[in-house]
Amino acid sequence: MKGLRFLMVTKKIFWNFRHDKRSLALMLLAPILSMMVFGIAFSGDMEDVKVVIVNLDQGHQAPVFNQSVKISQSVISNMDRDVLDISYSSSIEDGLKGVEDGTYYSLIIFPENFTMNIMAYKSAMASENVTAIMGINEHSTVSIRSDQAEVSVVSEVNRLVMQAIAETMEQGGFDVPIDVDVSDPVYGDGATFIDMFIPGIMGFTIFLLTTTLSLITFVGERTQGTLYRLMATPITEGEIILGYALAFSILGMAQVALLIAIAVLVFDVMVVGNLLLTFLIGSMLGMVSVSLGILLSSLARRESQAIQFYPLIVMPTFLLAGIFWPLESIPAYLRPLSYGIPVTYAIKGLRSVMVRGWGVAEIWPQLLALTLFATAFLLGAVLTLKMERRRA
């Protein structure tokens, strides 16, 4: 009984939710809401991407059927119309103008000798004439000139053009010198962008909401004087923190469960790995976040001051924890900061379990990092409470 005093603090936090439905809603509905917003925004397939094609291809007079062949036409017909909205232009200048004034994302140019070069290559290969093969120094080049401001759109256009070329080459029985096959991934078969960022959103919202709520609650303990009252009872600083940590790690688990349910039911996200591991990560992140909230609360005398810490914790986490893009795309000089953010590990762990189906054997570095962060932050929180008693 005596050792379980901290449970009273945990219970108190849950009693609080019973009366303060708003906070409970914040903890449970806000993550869902944010996931819905991001999910709907990102899950839609790209469509109506306006591109303009300038086809200068002269074609090739086929010797046998005495017919003109334009391989560029096949390539264009193989382009995915679900995504690309294709217009044509007769001059490169007009096409460029269209990209410059924002009418089109990309200008795709087929040069005059597009078909010629391919045919020359093909016949040289067929003749097995080494000098003829060596003599070909002009390759067929499709130029894509894009508005690079929309990086993701552009890479999608590039991908679709390459895909159309590859298909055409295959249909025409041309030897495509380089063959890249990405159809059989090691992990994440069938994964889309949403599968990859949902763990990111989970980690971020759990962190943000737990830190916020515990910061506000604990500033309240100080301003209302209840912290002093607690300190004049047999409960120790460690037990107070433990009580808080337990409550918010339970909430962390609940948030993970809820978010995964939504992700699976609404967004059809696949979860390959062990759900229990995701709960574990959620609860550890809850613990890290609650102790960070308590640590920050010792710097704030009032709720309004607490708000001022917000940009300080939210922005770096949002940008550096790898929510939407992998750590590799973060500049190398900023990456050490990423490794100093606990959410980074939670997201990496969640992603590995959910998309890759990894187990403890693979994600132990993330679990270890989270354990270390949780221990350090919890001890830090206990220490600040003890120091405050000395200072006050």
Place this chain on the structure above:
Amino acid sequence: MNGVEIRGLCKSYGKIKAVDGLDLTVGSGQVFGLLGPNGSGKTTTIKLLLGLIKPDSGDALVLGRPISKGIEFEKIGYMPQETALYEELTVHENLKLFGGIFGMKKRAFLGREEEVLRIVDLKGRRDSLLSELSGGQRHRISLAVALLHSPEIIFLDEPTVGVDPPLRVSFWKTFHDLKRKGVTIIMTTHYLDEARKCDNIGLMRSGKLISKGSPGRIMKDTGTDNLEDAFLKLASAGSPEVLT
């Protein structure tokens, strides 16, 4: 064993000497009243005795145990000057939280809960949220929490502020009942009619105790026939003289 023995206790906040070399003994089973103008160091003294703040120098015994060696909170009741309860919880939940922290078993707790709510005359509000109570009612719940675990010594920081006169009378009856059971009560107050009901009182000014004794003794020493005149006389005396 004395309830409290204070020896040369000092605590400064920057330049302000909130408690300045305090010496004081309160026998067990006494009702002791700590008086003094705003900012004279009454609350700071209580917080020092509860280990909520650490003294710069000096020490004190609470129930015979030095506060520097840790405090037996199980035996101590504390009613802070501010309400210091959870506004978003009900009266019952507030009591249950502290009962649980003091390790009370469910049965014992329910009995005591009824008892303390009777004392503060708020039995009917057990399931109200604290935030739905009036200021005086909240203050009364705060007293109920302090009494809940049947402590041996109780520190009450202005327990009767905002409490209506009939209830104040009943509070004093409770204090004297507790005293009869051997409970030591140390309270601060600004009301002189209450000071008169204490066994002993101490008058603080600028962190120092400038007078101490039974109300009768203080009136006699200052040659006055009421505490008001006695305090005015003591307060106007040039340098605070420490009476023992």
